[in-house]
Amino acid sequence: MPSPTHPALDAFVAQITDRLVFAQVIIRRTQKGFELRHVDDPERAAETLRELRQGDLRALAQFTAGGAFRPLKSAPNLQSGWVAPVPGDAELELALNQLYPGAVADWFASQSPQPPVTHYREFTGRQTGMYRLTTMLSDPQAAQVTRACCHKGFCLKRRLWTVTGAAPDAVEEKSLVPCLEPCALLLELARKAIRIEQEEKMKLELAPAEAATLAAALRIAVSNPDPAMGEADFDSPANPRRLQLLLEKLAALPIKATVGTEHQRSE
Numbered sequence: 001m002p003s004p005t006h007p008a009l010d011a012f013v014a015q016i017t018d019r020l021v022f023a024q025v026i027i028r029r030t031q032k033g034f035e036l037r038h039v040d041d042p043e044r045a046a047e048t049l050r051e052l053r054q055g056d057l058r059a060l061a062q063f064t065a066g067g068a069f070r071p072l073k074s075a076p077n078l079q080s081g082w083v084a085p086v087p088g089d090a091e092l093e094l095a096l097n098q099l100y101p102g103a104v105a106d107w108f109a110s111q112s113p114q115p116p117v118t119h120y121r122e123f124t125g126r127q128t129g130m131y132r133l134t135t136m137l138s139d140p141q142a143a144q145v146t147r148a149c150c151h152k153g154f155c156l157k158r159r160l161w162t163v164t165g166a167a168p169d170a171v172e173e174k175s176l177v178p179c180l181e182p183c184a185l186l187l188e189l190a191r192k193a194i195r196i197e198q199e200e201k202m203k204l205e206l207a208p209a210e211a212a213t214l215a216a217a218l219r220i221a222v223s224n225p226d227p228a229m230g231e232a233d234f235d236s237p238a239n240p241r242r243l244q245l246l247l248e249k250l251a252a253l254p255i256k257a258t259v260g261t262e263h264q265r266s267e
C-alpha cells in the first residue's frame with residue numbers, strides 16, 4: 001500500500017543532498033537513512049559521540065550543557081557531543097520536531113509564494129489583557145525590541161515577520177528555520193520595553209567616548225550572561241536581551257563614537 005503523501009516532508013527531504021545544516025544540526029544521508037549530529041561535531045568519530053535514540057532528543061533540547069532550561073528551542077545553545085541515527089523520512093521529521101518543534105512544517109510554509117507570516121502590528125493588534133500594551137511601542141521602539149530579542153546570539157530562527165525599521169533576517173545570518181510570527185519571548189520583552197518607556201526618565205549626559213565605554217561594557221555583559229538567570233526573566237536588569245536592547249538604543253543615538261550592537265555570546 002503506498003504511504004500517505006506528506007508534501008512538507010517530501011519537499012524537505014528532497015533538498016537534502018549529502019548533508020544539510022538545519023539550525024545547529026547537521027543532517028547527513030547514510031545507507032540506512034540519516035544521521036543527525038551537532039554542527040560543532042562535523043568530523044568527530046561517531047564512537048566518540050553519545051548515541052541518542054529519537055526519544056532522547058526531546059530531553060536533549062530541554063537543557064543547555066550547563067543544565068539551564070531552554071525556553072526557546074531555537075536558541076543557539078543546543079548541547080553538542082551526540083549522534084542520532086534516523087532510519088527514514090518520517091523518523092527524520094519526528095526527530096527534528098523534538099529539537100525544533102514545527103520547524104519542517106514552518107520551513108515548507110515559508111517556501112510558498114505567500115508565506116503565512118503575521119507581522120508585529122497585526123500580531124500585537126490581536127492581543128488582549130496585559131499584552132495589549134505591546135501595541136504602544138512606536139515603530140523605532142518596536143524595531144529595537146525586535147532586533148534585540150531576535151539577535152542571532154539569542155535565536156537562530158530566520159525572522160520573516162517585520163515591523164517598520166526591522167527588515168527580515170537573511171538565511172546566511174540565521175538558519176533555514178523560519179519564524180513566521182512573534183514568539184512569547186518577543187511579546188514579553190515588548191511588554192517590558194513599554195513599561196520601561198513609561199518610567200520617569202532621568203537625564204544622563206555622556207561624552208561619545210563614555211557612550212562607547214558603556215556600549216563595550218554592555219557587549220561584555222551580554223556575552224557573559226549569569227547562567228542562573230532565566231532567559232525570559234525580563235524583570236532582571238541584567239537579562240541579556242535587556243542589555244542588548246540598551247545597546248540598540250545607544251546605537252540609535254546621534255553620537256559619533258562607535259557603539260555597535262554585535263556581541264559574541266559565550267555558553
Ligand code: SF4
Nearest residue numbers: 150155179182183186
Ligand atoms: S520572534 Fe524572534 S526570538 Fe522569537 S522565535 Fe522568532 S526570531 Fe526567535
